[in-house]
Amino acid sequence: MFTGIITGLGRVTEHLPLGNGQRITVACGDWPLEDISIGDSIAHSGCCLTIVEKAPGLLRSDVSAHSLSVVTGLSVGALVNLEKSATLADKLGGHLVTGHVDAAGLVTRWENIEESWLLEVEVPAAFGKYLAKKGSVTVNGVSLTVNDVSDQSDVTRFQINVIPHTFQVTNFCELKTGDRVNIEIDTIARYVERMLQRV
Secondary structure, eight states, X not given: OBOSOOOEEEEEEEXXXXXXXXXXXXXXXXXXXXXXXXXXXXXXXXXXXEEEEEETTEEEEXXXXXHHHHOOSXXXXXXXXXXXXXXXXXXXXXXXXXXXXXXXXXXXXXXXXXXXXXXXXXXXXXXXXXXXXXXXXXXXXXXXXEEEEEEOSXXXXXXXXXXXXXXXXXXXXGOOTTXXXXXEOOHHHHHHHHHHHTO
């Protein structure tokens, strides 16, 4: 479990074939790794991956073929947002994030407006029911607040205000219109839907 508060950045430096999946290497720079052990879960741009190897400044994880079919932003050269799994002693600064990516969204607008940035993301219409104004959503592992939602026939678009701090400490600093981003819907919305189905 994570909170969507990014604490580090890494760069994917290598992919090694592993069955139908890949073993990826991420260079973490000076991000503290002392408290990370083999088997720990680390969110990579919103995707929960298990650490299988560790070296100074490097982390390696195995990514399944299924994850590779859903997750974006793990190619060689990609800048990834990193977050260690939460403990019960941590502040819940964002919201409850599982690290299970639901879809790849399309950035349809990325615009600097005065001191902040306007981010608009398009997702398949099936995910629109999980998005609400002032609700939470995870984009590339970052916990964000939805400012506006627009449902169309086959897609839903939502807008977010990205503050300067978030821009500086996440891979949003390299974001462009037309990029794909990892989307995780709010866990609470997922369970509410399931409970309503069982009524």
